[in-house]
Amino acid sequence: MKKIDAVMKIFYVDKRFIWKFEDVHEEGLTIIYDIFTCLEDLRKCAYVFLNLDVYGDDLSVYLEGVFExxxxxxxxxxxxxxxAKQPDLNEEMDNEDIIELCMNLADAExxxxxxxxxxxxxxxxxKIADTTLIVDLIGELVGKDVSKIxxxxxxxxxxxDELREDLKAKLPETA
Structure with a gap:
């Protein structure tokens, strides 16, 4: 998997969380909305491979409409x-990159x-709290179901350490 693909998967999940949380926010439950800091943590995970110099603070503006x-x-x-702005995002991720990304996502979950x-x-x-977005994304990154672990x-x-080892074991073998 290329780094850009992983970044886009994170952005997609992040966007889906924001959409799902809008109902909670609109019902006036702002404190509960703010408590789910995993949204911010999840967004930070996408920056693991995305240099802030590329879009700076305007990334959300550039993402408008990308998934809609x-x-x-x-x-x-x-x-x-x-x-084009950051060619290294076109490189393949190694297993350590994938594991680090999954560990960040696991913390958000x-x-x-x-x-x-x-x-x-x-x-x-x-109902928002029962979503499997992060679980499914980690499963997609490592190639196997990770819900139990x-x-x-x-x-x-x-x-x-145990989670890290389990995720490593789930990664597909590389040639």
Missing amino acids: SHHDDEYDEFVDRTV CERYNIHGKWKEMGVDF LHKYSSYQILD
Whole structure:
């Protein structure tokens, strides 16, 4: 997988989270909306491979419409423009890059899971919290289902090292 592909997958998931959280925000539950800091953590994961000098603080402006369009033109133009500005994003990711990215995503999922749990204990339950966006993305990055191991990690049944080893074992063999 190329670095730009991983970045775009993160941006897509991040956008989907924002769309899902809009309902919570519009209902006036701003504090709960802000507590889900995994949104910011998730956005930071995308910057693992994206130099801030490329788009600076205006990245969200450039991303407008990239995922909403029914045509691939905007998406392709964004990718081409980004790769032209930062050619190393066209390089293949090595296994260590993939694992680091997955660990960042796992931390965001852990936070999402635990914040949802705290609010559920207080009698507040949101359908938003049951999303599998991050879990599915990590599974796509490593090539296998990771739902069980991420649940163990999020519920503190295993530590970082065990998750890291499991993710490494799931990575497809390279020639």
